[in-house]
Amino acid sequence: MxxxxxxxxxSRILGDRDMxxxxxxxxxxxxLIENAAALGIARLIIDKGAEELTDKQWxxxxRHGVGDINYVPHCRRDYERIPWEEMLAAVHIEEDxxxxxxxxxxEKGE
Incomplete structure (x- = not known):
């Protein structure tokens, strides 16, 4: 990345905290996060938000929590942002x- x-x-994480x-x-x-440090940071973000993360935590x-592992920046078909609530399907369930x-x-062949 x-x-x-x-x-x-x-910026997207900070701007859409709840989702x-x-x-x-x-x-x-x-x-889906294997890195121990990234896992701890993820829990911290859920509990307290990402606003106070240090540069090293970010x-x-x-690099090890989201990034290339659990995130795609946009839909590969229409290049719109994939909503957070659809991200798991896009990255891991459907992997598409x-x-x-x-x-x-x-799916409809369009």
Whole structure:
């Protein structure tokens, strides 16, 4: 993940705190973070938010908690942002990097 992509993701996390916390809970329930430090940071974000994270915590979390592991920046079909509530399906369940609308369209053959 490039530096500008990390900054965009950080901004998205901070700007959509509640929905990101919802997604992060799903990630933890499915044991999708293996790095111990990133796992601790994820729990901290759920409990207290991400606003007070240090630069080192952000770096660790973005590299080993979400980033390329549990996040895609946009739908591969229409390039719109995938909502946090659809991220788990896009990354792990369906593994197709699609939002639900585009997944539905592809299933219909459109």
């Amino acid at each position: 490039k530096k500008h992509e990390e900054e965009e993701l950080k 990101f916390a919802y997604y992060l809970k799903e990630v933890l329930e499915n044991e 770096y660790t979390f973005l 990097e699609l939002c639900s609308y585009c997944r539905h369209k592809e």
